[in-house]
Amino acid sequence: MAGNQFVAEQLVKTSGFQDVDPTLLAAGEIGIYYCNSEKVVGDGGFFKEFENNAQGMWHHAVGMMDRNPDFKKIIEILAEEASRLLPKEGHCTISGGQTRDWLFSAPVAHLLGLPHVSIYKPVANHPDHIEVQGDDGSPISTGGFLWKCPNLHIVDLITEGSSCYHKEADGSETGWIPILRRAGAQITDLLSVVTRYQGGEENLAQVGVNVHPIVGIDEEFLREHSQNPEAVAYFRDPTKWSKNFLRKKGAKMFARFFDPSGGKQDRAKRFVERYEDALHTTNKFDALDRRVSSHYGLSIDQIMKGETLYKTTLMQKWKEIVARKNSILCAGLDPSEYWQATENTMPEGADKFEWSMDFIDKVAPYSSAVKINRNFIKGLTREQVSALTQRIWDRDMLPLDDPKVADIGNTNDSGLYAAQKEGFAGVTYSPFPGNFEEAAMMAHNRGLGIIGMDIMSNPQHKTEKMKLAEVTENPAGYHLEDIVELHELHEVEGVKKDIVHKFVPQYIQLARAAADYKWDGVVIGAPSPGNHVSLREVARIRAYVGNDVLVLMPGVGAQGGDAESIIKMFGDNVIVNVGRAVLYAKDPAKAAMQYRDMLNGIRAKYKAA
Incomplete structure (x- = not known):
């Protein structure tokens, strides 16, 4: 089993590693086991309260070291490896991507006395949103802060590395690494709590980034900790295993990832890009498309094009x-x-x-x-x-x-x-x-x-x-038989006026x-x-x-x-x-x-x- 034994044991102890029914991973690949590194934090998922608040997450993650000694030990292991990878002198930073990366990157930065760069997921009109916290969690101005600055990026998990770097069909570059480089940071190393060994190391090496995992989910790990007899065969060739699964079972169970309002469309899009040919070859695509359309009122093609309005009532x-x-x-x-x-x-x-x-x-x-x-x-x-x-x-x-x-x-x-x-x-x-x-x-x-x-x-x-509810706007919108009128007699400057108030049940x-x-x-x-x-x-x-x-x-x-x-x-x-x-x-x-x-x-x- 590759990597640190203590971190591996904590991953299993906290159910951070667990067998699951086939699901879609961030890269669009099918997965049959989950690696939820955030489980080792031990906060029962409370970190989600800060998923859009990097400064709040900084204080939460740093505070969890005091509340959970095992988590603190994991952070100390990460910090030791980070200090080995960073320059010994000069200005440098630690970064993490929204949201789960922050649980590890923020306390490591705190232990090393370094600024922490929080990268937010891109949204319309704000594609490269970063915030910087000092080693005490206080905000720092980002203007020019990262220019030519050596930076170590920390992630909770790496599979194929698509959240760190992905080249879109139009040639544009997306992911944490391009965002950092566009801000001027120098990044050549990435520290990962866990790797699934599914190509992320090789993919990121092609863009000049070396991956350093603390724990690796390899054959030895799976034989020891997985109850799924298919786990080792899946690990050896995930794509081959997945195509065989789709041929036998189809893909209707993945319809939920196409929910236009569910936040998992990127996974669904990459899944289709990866397996559309295989689904068509085995006549399984139409069944998935019908399931998606019946659930969400939009075809897969419409969802892939970004149509997200509440069109089907x-x-x-x-x-x-x-x-x-x-x-x-x-x-x-x-x-x-x-x-x-x-x-x-x-x-x-x-x-x-x-x-x-x-x-x-x-x-x-x-x-x-x-x-x-x-x-x-x-x-x-x-x-x-x-x-x-x-x-x-x-x-x-x-x-x-x-x-x-x-x-x-x-x-x-x-x-x-x-x-x-x-x-x-x-x-x-x-x-x-x-x-x-x-x-x-x-x-x-x-x-x-x-x-x-x-x-x-x-x-x-x-x-x-x-x-009775008083009708204050557009009384013509109500039918006469439903209106109740109450009369109020007012005297203004000696003149009596009948004020009519209209009500409906x-x-x-x-x-x-x-x-x-x-x-x-x-x-x-x-x-x-x-x-x-x-x-x-x-x-x-x-x-x-x-x-x-x-x-x-x-x-x-x-x-x-x-x-x-x-x-x-x-x-x-x-x-x-x-x-x-x-x-x-x-x-x-x-x-x-x-x-x-x-x-x-x-x-x-x-x-x-």
Whole structure:
């Protein structure tokens, strides 16, 4: 095993090295084991809070040396190697690239008493963004600072070296090394915590940079630490192994990397550049393209060209799946733990994640969506929630996040960011703070549909829905029958004037907001003799939203709601959510099939009419 034994042991101990299902690496290559060097930091992923804040990351990484002695020892090992590579005299710097490199480069610079150069990922209109911190973390002006300055670049991991240097098809150079050289820095050496030995050393040598790894993932390492019998064959020839895998399994499992709002398009682009011929040769490309198009409403070609707008709405995605599956059923996933309630719970000792994955598989043949109630999965990790949504997508259903976001803008956006990262298609939104337009814009900017609450079927909402909202703008946008006028008599300079204030019920205000601000859907509880939701109210909502929004309808099933009246008005725009009646049925698959068939009977009745 090549490299430092202590660092290798820490990598394994912290699960920084682990076998994984086939995935896409940064260079576009398929990987079957992960090397997440950042795990040795021991901060539980808290470093992500500073992914756009280099100075904050500097202080966090340096502080982790005091909190984690093993991490401090790793930094000392890196610093010793760095001091060997750097000039003994004169001005020099340490650099790292956003984000994970900073965890190692910043504390090494601190230990050596050197300035730290933080390189940000290129963005439009700001391609070469760097910041410099002194050895105490304070900012230093970057103007001319790096000119003819020897610099050692530190990375957490090197595979093929594409993040450090990549020559694009148009001849332009991208990556950390070109950015440093354009700033005037002299760079001939690169220090890597881990190398996968997949060509990075050779590729960077061609541009005059020597790679110095601390730990190498080689055959000896894999035989000792990998449980995958394919690992050594993969290591010997990753491309040969990958082409054989694609021939047998196809590439549909990689569709998530093409998400226009997910931040992994570079991997997807390089994957296509590398394996497009192999995919076409084995007739696997079209299947991947169909999966990508169904998920994101854009073809691979469109995504490769950089089209990232929210072009395919949640409505379009829903209708496409409904057409394929002939179902408007949405299965509600609200997994109660055994001691949480007296009935309708998971079995005692059940693993929530595994139980939920099994439920998704059972309802998949009969459902077009799965709505996950955020309050019931708070114990799951982001990785587990992402695995749930991926399973839902893979089973040709829409994953809907039900957090009912209801706060000021940046708080709502934090929830939307989580939903985006976890792979949801849409989120529920509680509009009562009043930020109707802002919330819709934020959701759409993250590639998410937004479904706003309008009428809920719980008893307490009977009075809430009728609270009056004053009409302050464009009263002509409301129907006369919905307007309530209140008259106020004012006397000004002896003249009495009748001031008319116009109001509408809250549920009418929300219906119009849905139409005006392009919400993708509204929530309307299923009417029933046992609740307050009336057919007139549903009809009034439809008068504003027409056929342009979806209706997420909870309350069918255990709550006894009537689906027929709303399906009659909205047709296949209705997402009929059935929760406990399917989730806790003795046979969830059979229950889902029965609800699908019942709903299809209603659909057929009104389509025939």
